[in-house]
Every structure is written in structure tokens, then in C-alpha cells.
Amino acid sequence: MDLKITPTKSISKKLLSISAIITAVIISISLYFSFTANQQKIARVVEQFSLNEIVATGTIIPLHQHWLSAKSVGQVEQVFVNAGDNVNIGDPVAKLANPQLESERATLQIEANILAAEFLGKQLDLENSDLNMQQQLSDLKSELRLNTMKLEAETSLAHKGIISQYDLARVTEKRQQLQFKVENEAQRYHSFIRNKEAQMQAQKAKKEGVSSKLQAKTEQVNNLLITAKMSGVVQSIDLTLGQTIQLGDEIAVIAKMSPLHAKISVAQNIIAQVFPDMPVDIFIGEHIVKAKVDAISPSVKNGAVEVNVVLPKILPKETKTFATIKAVLYPTKKQQKLWLEQGDQFPEGELQVSVIDTTGKITDKTIKLGQFSHGKREVVSGLTLNDQILFKQKNNGI
Missing domain, CATH: 2.40.50.100 (RNA polymerase II/Efflux pump adaptor protein, barrel-sandwich hybrid domain)
Structure with a gap:
């Protein structure tokens, strides 16, 4: 038996209502996306200072x-x-x-002691001989003076006829003999002095020679x-x-740990940008040490130039000499640049845009944009600080 179902008027009205609601939703969504696509956005021109950084590597080295x-x-x-x-x-x-070196030193020490004793003994003997000869010469000179006085007296008596010429001749002869003895003894003494000095000099040279060897050997042992x-x-x-x-x-x-310095290699093609007292950041572990360029080598090695950086006295505990470190060198002057916010919405190069200046005036301009960095696009030309650009939001970035 076949059954035939016929829709009622109530069901038909409900279906029509649902269809109308769906149509309204679709139209609303279309209108929303159409509005969003045509909505104007504003990107502002901002100022940012940047540094021409020179990144290099180097080594921490003790200055001494x-x-x-x-x-x-x-x-x-x-x-x-x-x-x-x-x-x-x-x-x-x-x-x-x-052991051999120490044995040689001991042998030289004994020899030096013997020579020192011999030198002292020789010196004492010669000094005694010197004193004896001086005494003998002094005695002869005293006798000669007495004989000279006697001769003068005898001569006076002979002139008066009190004594004979024969007696006077005997006194005169004796004085001459004494004079000869004094002269001979004086010559012998002077010869002795010269010989004494030569002997002492030879003995001293021998002693000093061994002493010098002993000193050198002692220094070797001490070393x-x-x-x-x-x-x-x-x-x-x-x-x-x-x-x-x-x-x-x-x-x-x-090595002395303070002061330390860093030897940094900078490429030859950019070394002209480096100068004495240029600020440098030295990265040691998680620390950044502030330093300055001290000197720049005049020579080039393997396409790089060595730059010397003196480090401060107080450094992180992680500081190790001869360790490779990263260094960033900065010029003293900062460079001012203009950047366009929401830079991912604009391509690099020239483009036509509507610009709102600081007075609120809207003008169509040709501008030129450069590199993209950290969400901003570099302004090369055509815009000034605080200008604003009208643009339509893109769904994807650059």
C-alpha cells in the first residue's frame, strides 16, 4: 500500500523564513568584507636614529x-x-x-776557599816583609843623618886644626858608605813594592777568576x-x-689580568671607518663591556687590520684571556632616518600615495621606500617627519 505525504502550509512558511534569514546573513557578510576591503588605513612617518655598526671578532689578551x-x-x-x-x-x-751542576759548584767553592786563604796568607807575608824593609831603610837613614852631623862637626874641627885631615877623611868615607847603603836599600824596597803589587795582582786575578766561575755556577744552581x-x-x-x-x-x-686589551680584526675595506677612541662593545658571556679603540695597526694581514681595544679594569668573572669574543664598534655620530610604520603594507621602490601632512592637507605624491626592518619601511625620499599615508589594508604582508 503506497502512502503519499503532502506538506502542510505551516511547514512551507517555516522553510521560507529560514531561507530569508540565510540570505540576509550572506548579504551582511558580503557587505562587511566589501566595507573592510575599501576601508582606509593610516601609516605614520616616524624618526629613528641608527648607528653604522661594525661587527668583528677578536681575542682578549693581557697587556703585560x-x-x-x-x-x-x-x-x-x-x-x-x-x-x-x-x-x-x-x-x-x-x-x-x-746533580752534576751542584757537584761542580761544590768543587769550585772549595777551590775558591783555598785561593782566598792563600791570598790572605800571601798578603800577610808581603805586608810583614814590607814593614821589615821599611824599618831597615828607616834605620839606615837615621844612621846616615847622625853620620852627616858628625862629618859637619869633624870638618869644623879639621879647619881649626884640632883633628887631622886623615881622621876627617875616614869620617867622610864612612858617610859615603852609609849614603850608598841607603840608596841601595831604597832601590831594593821600591823593587820589592813593585814585585809585591805584581804578586798580589796575580794572586787576586787567580782568586777572582775562580770566584767568577763560582758565581756563575751558583747562579745556575739557584736557577x-x-x-x-x-x-x-x-x-x-x-x-x-x-x-x-x-x-x-x-x-x-x-700575565697580569689588569689591564687587559682586545685584539680585533676589522675588514680592510671598512677600516677607514674606525678611529682612536671609537666606542666599542665587547661581548663577554651575557655581559656587554664598554670600551674604546686604542690603536689601529698600519699593516694588513689576510685582508684584515688589527685594532687594539683597551678594556676597563673591572670585568665580568667570565672573562678569560685568549678567548674569542664578539665586538661591535660604533661611530660617534648617529645617523637620522625616517621610517614608515606598518611597513609590511608597502613595497620597496617608488609608488604613488595620498599623503596627509602636519596641517591636515591631503596630497598625492610619488615617494620612494627602501629596506624593511622591524615592522617599518625605510623612507628614501618624498616624505617628512609626522606625514601620514592613506592606504588600504592588505591581507598578506610583504
Whole structure:
């Protein structure tokens, strides 16, 4: 049996109402999007200062370093410090052992002691001889003076006829003999003095020769104990016990941590923009250290120029010497630029726009826009500060 269903008037009216509502909604949505698409937006011209940054890399280096080298030959017996340790002047760094060197020094010390004793003994003997000869010469001179006085008296008596000429001749002869003895003794004494000085000079030279050798050998032995020659931080030390060290071998590098400086490499084609006292930001860990350019190298190496930057005395704890760092150099003068807000709505290059100036006047202009950065478009020409541009919102950016 077939059933036939016929819609009633009530159902028909409901369907018509629903259809009307849907049509109204569609029309409203279309009108909304049409209005939105044609709605005028405003973009404002703003001012922004920018810096011509020069980004470079470099290395933190101590301004004062000392390369500690071996002054004696030996084998490493003790190592007192490690890399990173703080040391003061005179602190022991390492000790070398050299038994042969110490034995040679002991032998020279004995020889030097013997020569010193011989020198002193020789000096005493010659001084005694000197005193004896001086005494003998003095006695002869005294006797000669007495004999001279006697001769003068005898001569006076002979003139008066009191004594004979024979007696006077005997006194005269004796005085001549004494005069001869005095002259001979004086010559012998002067010869002795010259000989004494020569002997002492030879003995002294021999003693000083051994003493000089002993001093040099003692210095070599003392240099077996290697000490810090400046206060600072041990930058590097690479020694093992028993290692043989030759004269001049590098033992350690000690550096003063303050002041430090940074060596920065700047490309040759932009080095002309760098100048002394130019501000520099040095990035150390999460810290930014403010510094200034100190000097610029006149030479070029691998297409780059070395720039020296002196760092402040107070630095972050993370500061490490010889570590690679980032540096940003800034010119002292800032560059003023105009930027257009909502820059993603405008293409780069020339375009026609409606501009509202500061008086509210609307003018059609040809403007030129440049690079896009941080949501803004650079104004190259055609706009001034606080100008506003009318534009239609785009659904997608640049």
C-alpha cells in the first residue's frame, strides 16, 4: 500500500523564513568584507636614529705578559703551580734537578776557599816583609843623618886644626858608605813594592777568576728553582716530572689580568671607518663591556687590520684571556632616518600615495621606500617627519 505525504502550509512558511534569514546573513557578510576591503588605513612617518655598526671578532689578551724560560739545564723535580693559579713575584713555579751542576759548584767553592786563604796568607807575608824593609831603610837613614852631623862637626874641627885631615877623611868615607847603603836599600824596597803589587795582582786575578766561575755556577744552581718574575695569573704551564729541560725552554706564561686589551680584526675595506677612541662593545658571556679603540695597526694581514681595544679594569668573572669574543664598534655620530610604520603594507621602490601632512592637507605624491626592518619601511625620499599615508589594508604582508 503506497502512502503519499503532502506538506502542510505551516511547514512551507517555516522553510521560507529560514531561507530569508540565510540570505540576509550572506548579504551582511558580503557587505562587511566589501566595507573592510575599501576601508582606509593610516601609516605614520616616524624618526629613528641608527648607528653604522661594525661587527668583528677578536681575542682578549693581557697587556703585560712574561714568558718564563729556563736559565739552567735539568730535569723537572717539582711543579708548584697549575694554569689559572695566581702568583706573586718570587713565588716558586717549578724546580729542576741537576746533580752534576751542584757537584761542580761544590768543587769550585772549595777551590775558591783555598785561593782566598792563600791570598790572605800571601798578603800577610808581603805586608810583614814590607814593614821589615821599611824599618831597615828607616834605620839606615837615621844612621846616615847622625853620620852627616858628625862629618859637619869633624870638618869644623879639621879647619881649626884640632883633628887631622886623615881622621876627617875616614869620617867622610864612612858617610859615603852609609849614603850608598841607603840608596841601595831604597832601590831594593821600591823593587820589592813593585814585585809585591805584581804578586798580589796575580794572586787576586787567580782568586777572582775562580770566584767568577763560582758565581756563575751558583747562579745556575739557584736557577734550578724557577720563580715568577711578575705577579699575575699562570696562563699556561706544561711540565711533567722527570722531563728534561734545556736552556731557554719555555716553562710558563704569566700575565697580569689588569689591564687587559682586545685584539680585533676589522675588514680592510671598512677600516677607514674606525678611529682612536671609537666606542666599542665587547661581548663577554651575557655581559656587554664598554670600551674604546686604542690603536689601529698600519699593516694588513689576510685582508684584515688589527685594532687594539683597551678594556676597563673591572670585568665580568667570565672573562678569560685568549678567548674569542664578539665586538661591535660604533661611530660617534648617529645617523637620522625616517621610517614608515606598518611597513609590511608597502613595497620597496617608488609608488604613488595620498599623503596627509602636519596641517591636515591631503596630497598625492610619488615617494620612494627602501629596506624593511622591524615592522617599518625605510623612507628614501618624498616624505617628512609626522606625514601620514592613506592606504588600504592588505591581507598578506610583504
